[in-house]
Amino acid sequence: MGELLRRFWQPFALATELPAADCEPIRVRILGEDLVAFRDSNGAVGLLAANCPHRGASLFFGRNEEAGMRCVYHGWKFDTSGQCIDMPNEPADSDFKSKVKAVAYPCQERGGVLWAYLGPQVEMPPLPELEWTHVPESHRYVSKRIQACSFLQNVEGEVDSSHVSFLHSKGAAAASAGIKDLRSTLPDYMARDRAPRFFVLPTEYGLAIGARRDAEIDSYYWRITQFLMPTYTMIPVPVGQPVSFTGATPIDDYSMIGFTVTWHPDRPLSQDERAQIESWLGVHTEVDPVTFKPVRNKGNDYLVDRALQRSGRSYTGIRGIREEDLAVQEGMGEIFDRSTEHLGSSDLAVIAMRRRLLEAVTALAERGEGPYEARKADNYRVRSAALVLPREVAWNEGAADALLARV
Amino acid sequence: MGELLRRFWQPFALATELPAADCEPIRVRILGEDLVAFRDSNGAVGLLAANCPHRGASLFFGRNEEAGMRCVYHGWKFDTSGQCIDMPNEPADSDFKSKVKAVAYPCQERGGVLWAYLGPQVEMPPLPELEWTHVPESHRYVSKRIQACSFLQNVEGEVDSSHVSFLHSKGAAAASAGIKDLRSTLPDYMARDRAPRFFVLPTEYGLAIGARRDAEIDSYYWRITQFLMPTYTMIPVPVGQPVSFTGATPIDDYSMIGFTVTWHPDRPLSQDERAQIESWLGVHTEVDPVTFKPVRNKGNDYLVDRALQRSGRSYTGIRGIREEDLAVQEGMGEIFDRSTEHLGSSDLAVIAMRRRLLEAVTALAERGEGPYEARKADNYRVRSAALVLPREVAWNEGAADALLARV
């Protein structure tokens, strides 16, 4: 699975974590590797193995200056490609800097996020053309958090439209975050029909997942989630509302970095929408500004309010939607033993997502075939949607227009 | 050993931790399993595997309502037997709740303590008929603590009457807790004779352990400790005084829950006796009310007062008897490597207790014979005792009456 993930670009940090040329480097750990990211004098982002290739001192303490990261132990300097470009402690006749290269991974900055590619150079794909990476900064809100569980537990939650009628079904969180579609003119179909039927459609980028609930006598309420290989998802919102994306980047087998983006393709997010996001009642969560660890986390039981839960005004007693998700995803343990599961028809999307990933792992491991999704960056120009369609209309046809990104 | 312990009822929580019907659930970890305990609408106690059998969300965050624990992820609900009784996210035609059962263990509540049986259903024995489980609440004081060591290290200390003349021999703790038998009219035989001879008598429930010290010219001072399979003990007290029981329930190989009970069979504990217990100078120790971790613990060296130790007014400089016990039991490390021991004649009871446990382990593992002690609940109607007997009287005969429970 690690090899497969290395064939895709991985979001690893907010662009604001490296705010300026020659700023302080930051520690990064993804896919089990300890790395140091820096922005050089030209504004380019570098991502190097944390340990200097000379004698292993941490480049985190390095001097970021004049287009390179200089190790403080003996002054060796590396550019963003990893090439050693200065070796001042060696006499001229024994200088071998041209032969020394630090482990370095290509980086790109787009959509307020820093992305890295950790796979074979020759297989490097383009960045996925996600709509939110192309809108102006004003149209977008990006947040980052650390989750104490395997990335898969997050993706399973994101593709699972079924849990919304329960986990997020009541209380302030639900109301404020549009869960009940309060901001749309739709009735509360999710509360009325809590057992949706799932339909999964394989696509060029992953899966389109339709969850069908009864609406009126002649119509269905469709919530369509996008799963984009390998760990990206978009949860459904009523057409016209800001859309939300989540990406899960493994730190290692036991933890992950979650990136959540909310954007409106056509206009800046309003002051009210930003305030709503920063109320932390929705899919973005409040984090420690240095460690990105959620404020309401596993260690403090997400500050669950049992009286509130008992009152029925909240299903969980946990404050925000993301925090509710964290409680169930992290509560499974760091890696859940899935041999103990009992899956039902409501888990169709979870099953299909796992199968898609496993097929890609098998293709790579057994036949050496890299994932074609990674190479087809344009296919990522999609959105999720929630909408009412006449019962006789096929959902993928009826929603086709709403599912296309326009930017 | 785990299989053997599963054939006995294990105390796992104070009844007050689940104070009312439909109250908050609590996390329980015993015998290496992560569990969630709850009290349902009818007051019955359930003990379920922590992870929901659907997709593994933690039932700790569940909704305890209408005679069942409901997982907040998708609303599946389980009764105390583990049976799934509601599956609201599945359409009626794909509902399979009758086929889903959570791992659940039988529970009983007696003596202010919650007990669980984690063995094979068909082998389930009755609860042991311990005297303190039958007295009114007013006659009894129950406390719980977490110990950072294997359960065996605790049991070894409890059956070892020899250490009392040293570890607990001086200071405020000794005085207040009756160690010197100050509250009896007996002289301080334990200080006068610090090398008791041990006599071990196999019984139907475990072992009766007699430690004989010289009393007067024609009498012996006998301290008789009860070891009740598999981890229960009663330390000796002068006849007529409140008796104390300790049970050690393994959390896993490296830690345990200790339950200590002090009771008087015939009358309520006096205000003075309760105050003495809550001075925490005796066998009950002060704990954090949420985590049950002792306030004076391994991490803070039990707040040892070296000046006090040097003064000779305390043998250890550690405040209470239980804390002195913790210092030696936890100080051995999480699991002590017993190949480095040097046992003497004073360790006879320790040797006999280990042998009894090992024989039962062997009988179960090699011959499939469950422990008969578990099945004979009535045999647990015993007490410990400390008393003076004429030298010519056999201790088990002379003390026979004092060792019988009357309630």
Added chain:
Amino acid sequence: MGELLRRFWQPFALATELPAADCEPIRVRILGEDLVAFRDSNGAVGLLAANCPHRGASLFFGRNEEAGMRCVYHGWKFDTSGQCIDMPNEPADSDFKSKVKAVAYPCQERGGVLWAYLGPQVEMPPLPELEWTHVPESHRYVSKRIQACSFLQNVEGEVDSSHVSFLHSKGAAAASAGIKDLRSTLPDYMARDRAPRFFVLPTEYGLAIGARRDAEIDSYYWRITQFLMPTYTMIPVPVGQPVSFTGATPIDDYSMIGFTVTWHPDRPLSQDERAQIESWLGVHTEVDPVTFKPVRNKGNDYLVDRALQRSGRSYTGIRGIREEDLAVQEGMGEIFDRSTEHLGSSDLAVIAMRRRLLEAVTALAERGEGPYEARKADNYRVRSAALVLPREVAWNEGAADALLARV
């Protein structure tokens, strides 16, 4: 490697940690063993296995009295040789104290430091005759710290004169600690020539390491570091200045105790020199007085000041020389994977030091030959030095006089 290290005396504590006869014992962990050190009624230092040989209670909680350490569990008492000298809980006829011996290691106190020998008794060598262990207390300053890395990473740094021109090259630390030789009359040769040539000379005690920099047209500036088997080093200082020694004692494979000593052979350290040391800008570092953990440590990124680093007034932004060393040595990780290294000619001393250690390990493991360096204690009477020599003079001859200890 552990077996080799056990053939040498290991510094394990400051003498002041056991300030008086019958004082409190201290916990010691070296070479992977948990031990307890105490000073008995006669002032002799004992070092015993932490767990009592009876039933494993921690001797740390023991009573240190009347020429022995008494376990508080059952009163067994041990002298500094480990011999059990009292067994008060056994009746006279079953006392077997003469047959019980605790694991105990020979200790010596010299130079304000406690030393232990953990090897085979019959191979016990004399203490190394290091000059600082023979000067009066007034002439010497000794400090101790815990480092969160393998001991080898410390020794590598100490023998590596090359890094001084970088890691310690600027700022208050450099100025105050004589790095720029400010207190000598020498020009700043280290800044002028940052690519010294290394010359390594095998000696009877280890290695003499010459780092040659250009001085004037007809002279070289030589910095001569001493490596003394197995983990002792002396870094160069201008002749006449106080000299500094560092010893690295493994706690286990992942951490070590560092001892640093600064001494003047001929006179007391001045008030100014002591104040300078306790400014913690040099090779001694400020530690927590109880745990000996550095105040500026891995957990707080050594309180690196990035603005200071950027200003150029400090190469690292880290305050003191020792802290800069900690940042690179601990930043390598607990045990650095040296297969990823790229060594150059400036790493000659590191290579030679490792080879010397590996040869000694091989001699012991394959041929049973103990290290002869340990047996030749007098060979340790050396100093390090920094001095200017005419270009035509061989360094080891020209510096011979300066490298000899006189006390």
